[in-house]
Amino acid sequence: MNIKIGTRGSKLALAQSNYVLEKLKERFPENDYELVVIKTTGDLDQNRPLDALGSKGIFTDEIEKALLSGEIQLAVHSMKDMPDTLKEGLIFADPWDREDARDVLILNDSKSLDELPSGANVATGSKRRSYQLLALRPDINIFPIRGNIDTRIRKLREGLPDGTKLDGIVLAAAGLKRLGLESEISQYVSIQDMIPAPAQGTLAIELKADNEELLKMVNSFSDEVIRNITYLERGFLKKIGGDCHLPIGAYASVTDTGYELRALFGTEDGSKIAETVVSGEKATEEMIDKAVRDIKRQLEE
The missing domain is CATH 3.30.160.40 (Porphobilinogen deaminase, C-terminal domain)
Structure with missing residues (x-):
């Protein structure tokens, strides 16, 4: 069987897709595997804030169209980016890989959120993170930020395009860990202080609902606890x-x-x-x- 796996082109997306590819190749070496990079609306429009782009499917629509057309057989996503309802004819395989779900702070000069000076500038692209941050530190300023992990870290070090100097950014621990960038993390924010996005850190593997043979292969990795946790969060x-x-x-x-x-x-x-x-x-x-x-x-x- 020739299995083409669709993915976005960011370092994180490629790392996640390669991980799934290698797992499948190890257990089912008789098949041929190939990664197919697909640009999505969210990748092509890097200027507007995420919520201004509107659709929940800004990082998935083009990939799902490739699945439905048969251009690819599998797609690997971050589950937190997925809409709550899939396109007709598509399903998720059972989730079986979940990294650290916490949010983290990467700070320039401080070691923790508590140490940030009053009036500090912190950037995040998420309202969920923004409002929980302000509940903890109402005296800091929140700025929007876009881009992949490397881009956001660069903006932290060099400043935003409008010249604003940042003191910190908030990211998901999972992405940093999957890219081997744990050393960049200044502070892990506790779940009690900042509830993560639903299914943050969990990989989503998507395929056509009628591809029973491939579904059986992918579900051979199924993990009951991760499946139940994801069910509750996505539910x-x-x-x-x-x-x-x-x-x-x-x-x-x-x-x-x-x-x-x-x-x-x-x-x-x-x-x-x-x-x-x-x-x-x-x-x-x-x-x-x-x-x-x-x-x-x-x-x-």
């Missing part, structure tokens, strides 16, 4: 009914008695932000529903 994303303009966070974990889901949702302007923590013996829809009810009740108060 909250879908049920809360938010879009890319709204701050949404969800983090599920295993506890001594089962599973815990910590979730966040708020208004676009950040004037209202609600958080909740729910638990259950098993990862169930009931847990998701309870989290959604708790959040909506708080926002209505």
Whole structure:
């Protein structure tokens, strides 16, 4: 079987796709594998803020079209970038790789968020991160930022195009770790202080729903815990009914008695932000529903 794997062209996307390719090649060496780089809307428009681009599929639409046309057989994404509903005819394989889900700070002169001086400039492309940062440090300034990991680190060191000097940026730990850039991290932000995006750090492997042979191959790596955690986080994303303009966070974990889901949702302007923590013996829809009810009740108060 000839398996073409579609991917964006960033270093992180290529690292993630190569990881999946090597895993498949190791277990199923009889097949031929090839990476196919596909440019997406989000890659081509590097100037506007992410939420101004509108669609949740700005990093996925072109890749999904290639899947449906048969140009590629598999696609590897960061699960946090995926819309809550897939195009008809496409499915996810079971998730089986999850890196550190936390957000991190990379700082120029300080060692932690607490050490940043009042009035410090911190950049992030995420409203979820912005509003949680301001809850911790209302005295700092938040600036938007775009670009891949290398570009964002360069902007931190050299300043933004308009001349603004930055003191720090916020990124996902997973991407830095997958690229071997852990030494750049100044501080890991705790889950309690900053709830990650749903399924942050988890790889999404997408394929056509009728490709049963390939699905069976990919699902041979399936991990029950990662599958359940992803189900809870993505389930909250879908049920809360938010879009890319709204701050949404969800983090599920295993506890001594089962599973815990910590979730966040708020208004676009950040004037209202609600958080909740729910638990259950098993990862169930009931847990998701309870989290959604708790959040909506708080926002209505």
